[in-house]
Amino acid sequence: MKTFTYRTATDVSGGLEPGAAFLAGGTNLVDLMKLGVATPDALVDVTRLGLDEVTELPEGGLRIGAGVRNSDLAAHPLVRRDYPVLSQALLAGASGQLRNMATTGGNLLQRTRCRYFMDAAKPCNKHAPGSGCPAREGDHRNLAILGASEHCVATHPSDMAVALVALDAVVNTSERSIPLRELHRLPGDDPARDTVLRHGELITSVDVPPLGLPSAYRKVRDRASYAFAVASVAAAARVADGRVIDVRLAFGAVAHKPWRALIAEEALRGKPATKESFLAAADAELAAAEPLRDNAFKLPLIRNVVAAVLEGLTS
Amino acid sequence: MNLVVNGVEHDLDVDPRTTLLDALREHLGLTGAKKGCDHGQCGACTVLLDGRRVNSCLILAIAQQDTPITTIEGVDHPVQREFAAHDGFQCGYCTPGQICSAVGMLDEVSRGWPSAVSRDGADPLSDAEIRERMSGNLCRCGAYANMVPAIREAAAQ
Structure with a gap:
C-alpha cells in the first residue's frame, strides 16, 4: 500500500487537496488501496461528523445521513415499514460484517468495477486511462449489457443504490443536491469517473421521498x-x-450505474397487470441492450425477474 | 495511536497503513483473529468493534482509536462452549472469526434485525437464518453442519 497521511474531518463543508480522499467505512477503499488500485496521498476520515441519523422530513419521506451504516439502515423501523425494497436490497448486499462498517454515502461511492479494474497489473481504462479494456474479449460474464462503451463494460455493484434510484432518492452534498439517477455516470470515453461529483465534494445525506406503493427487491446471484x-x-x-x-x-448488475428503467415504466403505465404486460415492458427497456459474447443470458434473466417481482407485488 | 482492546488501553507507534488485523496480530500479539483472504471475503479476521462484528482486515487501525475492540481472546460466551460440544470445526483456522461473528450475530438477532431470508413471525434462528446470517464466514473444512446447531443452542442460553 502506498503511504498516506490520515486526519479526521472537522466539518461537513468538504474540500480536499489534490490526491486526497474521504474515508468512511473503508470496506471498498481500503481494499482498493491494498491492491494498489487506489493510491491516495491523504485520507480524511468523515465518520466522526455525526452524519449517522435517519430523520423524517417535514413533507414526508426520510433523510438518511451519509454515515448511517448499511446494517442500521436495513433494520430501521421506518425503512422496513415504508420502503421494504430498500431494506431488502441492503440485506441482499455483502455480509453482516461488511454491512456493519459500510455507510450510505460510501455504498453509493464504491467503485464501479470488474476483475480487470481490481488488478493493478492489468490494462484497464478505468484505473489506467488509455490502456484498453480486456473485459470486452475476456471475462465479462457478469458485466454490463446496457449503456456500456468500447472503453468500459464494468458494472456498479451496489444493491442499495438500485433500490434508492427506484425511490427517486436525492443526494445532498457539501455543494448541492443531485437526483441519485444523475449521480453515477455512464462510462463513455471517460470511464475513470464513476460519478459527477467534483473532487472534495462530500455526500452529507440522501433524501428519500414518500413512496406509498408496495415495493420489493429481487436479486439473482x-x-x-x-x-x-x-x-x-x-x-x-x-x-x-x-x-x-x-x-x-x-435494474442492478446491468450497467455502469444503477439503471432506472424509465422506458419500462412508461410502457407499463395504464396497461393490464399481467405477465404479458410485465414482459413487454422489460423488453421495451432491454431493446437498447448490447450484450457481449458471454452475458446475453442477462436479457431473459432480467425479463423473468421483472415479471416475477411485479407479479408478486400486484397479485 | 491509541487502541482499546479487550478492555486494555495500548499506545502504539505504527504506520497509518496498518490494518486493525495487523495491529492486533503483529503489534499486540493477539493472534486469534486470522488473516485468511485479507480482503473481507472469508471472515477469518472478524472481531467486535464497539460490540459489532466487522472484518478487521479492511479497517485501518488509526481510524478506530478509542473505539472498544473485542477479539476472540476477550470473548467469554456460550458460543465457544457449544462449538466445542458440537464439534463445530475441524482445522480451527476460521473458528475465532466464526465465534466472534456468531456473538455479534446473536446480538443483532436480539435487537430484532432482519436478514435477507427473514419472514414476519418466523424463527430468526432457523437453519436457513443462521446460514444466511453467517454467510460472511467461510470454512474450508466444511464444518457448517455442526456450527448451525452450536449457534442455535448457544442462543438459547
Whole structure:
C-alpha cells in the first residue's frame, strides 16, 4: 500500500487537496488501496461528523445521513415499514460484517468495477486511462449489457443504490443536491469517473421521498448469499381495476450505474397487470441492450425477474 | 495511536497503513483473529468493534482509536462452549472469526434485525437464518453442519 497521511474531518463543508480522499467505512477503499488500485496521498476520515441519523422530513419521506451504516439502515423501523425494497436490497448486499462498517454515502461511492479494474497489473481504462479494456474479449460474464462503451463494460455493484434510484432518492452534498439517477455516470470515453461529483465534494445525506406503493427487491446471484448480483430488480407498483396505475423499476448488475428503467415504466403505465404486460415492458427497456459474447443470458434473466417481482407485488 | 482492546488501553507507534488485523496480530500479539483472504471475503479476521462484528482486515487501525475492540481472546460466551460440544470445526483456522461473528450475530438477532431470508413471525434462528446470517464466514473444512446447531443452542442460553 502506498503511504498516506490520515486526519479526521472537522466539518461537513468538504474540500480536499489534490490526491486526497474521504474515508468512511473503508470496506471498498481500503481494499482498493491494498491492491494498489487506489493510491491516495491523504485520507480524511468523515465518520466522526455525526452524519449517522435517519430523520423524517417535514413533507414526508426520510433523510438518511451519509454515515448511517448499511446494517442500521436495513433494520430501521421506518425503512422496513415504508420502503421494504430498500431494506431488502441492503440485506441482499455483502455480509453482516461488511454491512456493519459500510455507510450510505460510501455504498453509493464504491467503485464501479470488474476483475480487470481490481488488478493493478492489468490494462484497464478505468484505473489506467488509455490502456484498453480486456473485459470486452475476456471475462465479462457478469458485466454490463446496457449503456456500456468500447472503453468500459464494468458494472456498479451496489444493491442499495438500485433500490434508492427506484425511490427517486436525492443526494445532498457539501455543494448541492443531485437526483441519485444523475449521480453515477455512464462510462463513455471517460470511464475513470464513476460519478459527477467534483473532487472534495462530500455526500452529507440522501433524501428519500414518500413512496406509498408496495415495493420489493429481487436479486439473482451465483450462490445463495454473499455474492454480487448477476441481475437484480427493484420495483414498486400499484394496480387498480386490473391496470397498473403507478410503477417504479430499476435494474442492478446491468450497467455502469444503477439503471432506472424509465422506458419500462412508461410502457407499463395504464396497461393490464399481467405477465404479458410485465414482459413487454422489460423488453421495451432491454431493446437498447448490447450484450457481449458471454452475458446475453442477462436479457431473459432480467425479463423473468421483472415479471416475477411485479407479479408478486400486484397479485 | 491509541487502541482499546479487550478492555486494555495500548499506545502504539505504527504506520497509518496498518490494518486493525495487523495491529492486533503483529503489534499486540493477539493472534486469534486470522488473516485468511485479507480482503473481507472469508471472515477469518472478524472481531467486535464497539460490540459489532466487522472484518478487521479492511479497517485501518488509526481510524478506530478509542473505539472498544473485542477479539476472540476477550470473548467469554456460550458460543465457544457449544462449538466445542458440537464439534463445530475441524482445522480451527476460521473458528475465532466464526465465534466472534456468531456473538455479534446473536446480538443483532436480539435487537430484532432482519436478514435477507427473514419472514414476519418466523424463527430468526432457523437453519436457513443462521446460514444466511453467517454467510460472511467461510470454512474450508466444511464444518457448517455442526456450527448451525452450536449457534442455535448457544442462543438459547
